[in-house]
Amino acid sequence: MSLDLTPEQKATGKANFEQAAGDLARDGKSKTMVTGGAPSDPKNPDRRDVLKAGLAAGAVVPVSAAVYFGYSSWKGNKAVKTALIGCGDEGGVLMGDHNPEYNEIVAVCDIRPTNMDRIFKGDTGPRKGLNKVYGEATAKKIERCTSLADLLDKKSKLGLEAVIIATPLNTHDPITKACMDAGLHVLCEKLMARDVTRCKGMIKHAKDTGTLLAVGHQRHYSTLYAQALEMLENNILGDIKHIRALWHRNNSWRYSPSAFDKSKYAEEYGVPYYVDSWWKEIPKADAAALSPEKLKELAFGNPELYGFKDVAELVRWRCFDKTGGGLMAELGSHQLDASSIVLGHVKPLAVSGVGGKFFYGPGRNDRESDDGVFVTFEFPGPKHPKAGKGGTDTNDVVVVTFTSFNSNEFEGYGEWIMGSHGTMFLEKEADVYLWREKDKSKKGDTGGRDTRITVTSAGGGKPAMESTSTWGGGGGSAPIGKAAGASGWDSAVRGYRTEMEHFAYCVRKWQEMKQKVSYEKKDGKLVHGEIIPRCHGEVAMADAIMALTANMAMAKRERIVFEDGWFDADKADVPETKHGPKKA
Ligand SMILES: NC(=O)c1ccc[n+]([C@@H]2O[C@H](COP(=O)([O-])OP(=O)(O)OC[C@H]3O[C@@H](n4cnc5c(N)ncnc54)[C@H](O)[C@@H]3O)[C@@H](O)[C@H]2O)c1
16 A cells, blocks of 8 residues: 555556556557557567457557567476475465476475475465365375485486475575586575675576576566566656655564464464564474474584574574575565666665664564664666766666565555656555656646546657546556456466466476576677576676665665676675674
């Protein structure tokens, strides 16, 4: 929910976005939508042309995610035999949304017995459970592995080709590398790694082993963000000078478990004081299976970096400096990723901010990570030298703020993109709205929250929003992949399903070519970019650099200027050397 919009204003904003998407398509300026009509190249019609042919002239429909992201030729391929490593909250979402025609789940791996159980049974919302996705009889055949070593031992028997990793942050790099050493392709959840040195290590390992490395910043595969980006590329919003990203939640309510709940949780680790998904109860079954000694054995030979001192640190990993990266890693990284996408995949210039344990405290929720953050990023605008477009204007800066607090959720989460001609609001990865600014140079012009718009480039100019008071309905279109009027969960809009489908497609393409994956570049671009996941190692590393450097800036109350070498995977330069915590 956004701060002060009425339902009518939201409806106007939504209709405006759909109108603008349709208008751009009719103007021949869209890759996300097609209009009815003849194929662009009658001798060589593609999938978009097949769509066109079935449409009345002037009608507009979204292309599918597979067409837009370039893997619509999948049909006829055998699903990639895939294992899920880490069956917790996110593993559950991914399993609920994966497409078995692309990724056949042949094994799951987890060290917590309760989550092994949950991945099959499912729970609320998108976590449907493998029993439901495959049917109980088939799901029974999925191998259950209780450690990575167990899974890799069974690799040949299972015919395993790829893994999806959804484990705590500090374990991403050792698990990724071990899987790559076994010849497996990897889709690892975000944040990429606990520090930038480790990100660089993962990128090098993918190159050395010739395997795919995809990282789960799902907005790269969201049809909603693709369409929003297309609108920004057409300059519909004018000059963007500010993006306001926020992710506000209220985890401040007292937790009062029933006697039944209490009977399931190991009270020696404390019963949570607040209802807070980061500081959860510790199930007795997990506590019994995972003594500190057992956890040490499972720490990939380096408990200092990759281990958990006890089961509570494993379950509440987001709250500790060794195992998690706090609000910036978990929430902010997604929204900074979105900001850098909509600003044309640029890298930030500098970051400063304030963060702290402003609300929680000892005995109640004794976390190490901040419970509130307010950070300011400076990004290059299109005329800035660092935007790479030949500009020289160092004043052309876009200010991106990110705030996240745990004690008020009135505004929820989303990204507000503020341009000189209009405002776009991407709400909860599910909906998008567009409003026009009133043009003060034109007498009687209208704009703002209640004004309907059309988009036109009549007269040969660039597409621009026009206010319309005579709009009579129709002419718009649903965002691509999304049913008209739908809100809430939508697979193509969320990006998880698409990200996994494209990952599978890339795996098969490289196998067809009988070649190890090559990350070779020419003129700064990947030679085989179409069969490398969109959020590959270098892209994901940039997100990690933003999130982790913001934490360093807040810890020291400094303004940190980003250095080019940090973003270069082949250089050893990393922000933690200069700005990280000094060892005691
Ligand atoms: N893309 C997104 O929007 C999104 C959303 C939420 C979480 N995530 C990411 O997904 C990852 C997992 O988060 P989560 O919320 O599911 O955490 P979680 O704690 O709910 O689940 C993690 C699971 O990994 C298991 N695990 C830990 N070490 C293991 C090992 N060595 N071998 C096998 N399993 C092991 C744990 O037992 C647990 O079941 C994190 O990196 C997180 O940042 C991404």
